[in-house]
Amino acid sequence: MEPLLEVGPLSCVERERPLYHGVYLRLFPGDFVHLKGPSGSGKTTLLRQIVGLEPSQARRFLAGKSYSLSQIADFRRRCLYLAPEAPMVEGDLARNLFFPFRFRKNRTKKHKDPEKILKSLGLNFSLKTRVANLSTGERKRLALARALIFDPEIILADEPFSGLDEENFKKAFKLLYEFSQREKKAVLCVSHGKLPFCTRALTLCEGKLKEGR
Amino acid sequence: MNIIALSPKDLLIASGFIFLAGGLSLFLELGIARRLLIAALRTVIQLTLLGFLLESIFALKSPYPVLLLLFFMTLMAGREAASRTRKRYARILLDTTLAMGISAFFVGAIVTQIVVGVKPWYHPQYVIPLLGMILGNALNGVSLALDSFLDYLLSRQDEIELYLVFGAEPLEALKAPFRHAIRRGLIPIINAMSVAGIVSLPGMMTGQILAGTPPLQAVAYQILVMFMLAGAYTFGSMLVVFLAGRKILGAELRLRRELLKN
Numbered sequence: 001m002e003p004l005l006e007v008g009p010l011s012c013v014e015r016e017r018p019l020y021h022g023v024y025l026r027l028f029p030g031d032f033v034h035l036k037g038p039s040g041s042g043k044t045t046l047l048r049q050i051v052g053l054e055p056s057q058a059r060r061f062l063a064g065k066s067y068s069l070s071q072i073a074d075f076r077r078r079c080l081y082l083a084p085e086a087p088m089v090e091g092d093l094a095r096n097l098f099f100p101f102r103f104r105k106n107r108t109k110k111h112k113d114p115e116k117i118l119k120s121l122g123l124n125f126s127l128k129t130r131v132a133n134l135s136t137g138e139r140k141r142l143a144l145a146r147a148l149i150f151d152p153e154i155i156l157a158d159e160p161f162s163g164l165d166e167e168n169f170k171k172a173f174k175l176l177y178e179f180s181q182r183e184k185k186a187v188l189c190v191s192h193g194k195l196p197f198c199t200r201a202l203t204l205c206e207g208k209l210k211e212g213r
Numbered sequence: 214m215n216i217i218a219l220s221p222k223d224l225l226i227a228s229g230f231i232f233l234a235g236g237l238s239l240f241l242e243l244g245i246a247r248r249l250l251i252a253a254l255r256t257v258i259q260l261t262l263l264g265f266l267l268e269s270i271f272a273l274k275s276p277y278p279v280l281l282l283l284f285f286m287t288l289m290a291g292r293e294a295a296s297r298t299r300k301r302y303a304r305i306l307l308d309t310t311l312a313m314g315i316s317a318f319f320v321g322a323i324v325t326q327i328v329v330g331v332k333p334w335y336h337p338q339y340v341i342p343l344l345g346m347i348l349g350n351a352l353n354g355v356s357l358a359l360d361s362f363l364d365y366l367l368s369r370q371d372e373i374e375l376y377l378v379f380g381a382e383p384l385e386a387l388k389a390p391f392r393h394a395i396r397r398g399l400i401p402i403i404n405a406m407s408v409a410g411i412v413s414l415p416g417m418m419t420g421q422i423l424a425g426t427p428p429l430q431a432v433a434y435q436i437l438v439m440f441m442l443a444g445a446y447t448f449g450s451m452l453v454v455f456l457a458g459r460k461i462l463g464a465e466l467r468l469r470r471e472l473l474k475n
Binding site: 051052053054055069070072073074076077080081083085087088089099100102103104105106150 | 371372374375376377378379380381382385464465466467468
């Protein structure tokens with residue numbers, strides 16, 4: 001089977017100490033990969049390098065198509081990075097959910113039904129609610145909702161469930177997992193906690209990316 | 214026109230103010246007597262040198278010394294603008310100097326060649342003071358805009374990266390910091406235009422009136438200068454933040470933190 005995403009080689013040196021070296025990442029359609037690794041092993045940096053927020057020498061392929069550095073914006077809109085801080089822009093829910101569709105490259109893109117996604121994440125707010133009034137857990141779920149509404153092919157989620165209570169964790173996990181099972185989609189999920197299930201597990205430790213736990 | 218010429222004796226009497234201030238500083242132990250004296254000396258020396266320089270440039274009647282002086286002024290202004298920002302990035306000097314140079318020469322060319330219609334085109338009596346005013350003010354706009362731009366970028370990195378990961382292009386990702394910075398850069402000239410003639414008598418107009426120009430003519434020049442400065446502020450702030458944004462995002466479209474330093 002052809003990989004949906006293929007990125008590498010990724011290497012990172014931090015404070016003159018090599019974190020990892022020559023790592024390749026492949027995601028296949030239907031993958032829901034749990035990425036683990038001790039704190040400080042470079043999981044976040046790895047994800048940020050994949051989408052080009054950190055420098056690297058990596059080559060990027062999406063469904064066999066190569067993306068050069070000058071096409072990085074196109075790559076990012078197909079392979080979305082979900083930051084652990086769940087950053088928001090000032091304003092209301094609507095602005096936060098729909099600002100990506102105002103970018104030139106996304107203008108023709110159709111978005112998923114926001115009401116349905118917000119509801120299944122337990123976010124029963126009006127779209128006019130200001131995000132400044134939301135709690136950390138609510139922002140976390142809102143960031144996930146934004147990614148799902150944007151509907152990329154791949155979501156690289158960095159600790160998307162941290163700070164969620166049991167019930168909301170279940171809802172959020174179910175939604176993200178269901179996303180990965182749709183046609184030509186995949187998810188890579190960094191999480192310290194246990195996940196109810198995953199199609200594969202990868203561990204970043206001792207400078208290598210290893211299959212399994 | 215009858216100008217009352219100032220003699221060295223008159224200036225000597227005026228220097229009494231400096232000695233008075235210095236004496237008071239010593240008496241009250243303010244500790245700035247020395248700095249005051251040095252600053253006063255610098256004023257005398259720098260301005261005298263400039264006076265001689267201008268006299269000789271005026272006498273030469275050639276465009277080259279005029280252009281050379283303008284070039285030197287631009288370099289100094291670029292350096293000053295870069296040194297005024299609290300945060301810096303690699304090769305900031307190039308961007309500030311370019312922004313100052315392009316905006317000042319663009320606005321300066323329109324004002325001296327089209328509005329005032331200076332003949333010959335390099336007439337130093339007009340070109341040097343006008344360009345000097347433009348540079349001095351654009352410097353303000355450039356450094357303010359750049360300072361708030363860098364401040365925004367560094368304090369709200371999450372927001373910029375959020376835009377980037379959703380496929381924003383440079384102008385889309387930097388729209389908010391651009392607007393924030395250019396607005397900040399334009400505030401001084403908007404304030405100056407609002408209070409001109411009420412709270413403050415602009416220096417150039419005062420100077421012209423002292424030199425015997427009829428007040429209305431001096432006012433006309435001052436209005437021209439205000440508009441010209443508004444132009445310089447606008448172009449200068451816009452240009453510098455665009456150049457800075459281009460460099461900081463780079464072709465890789467990411468916040469290149471390694472370029473930024475406090």
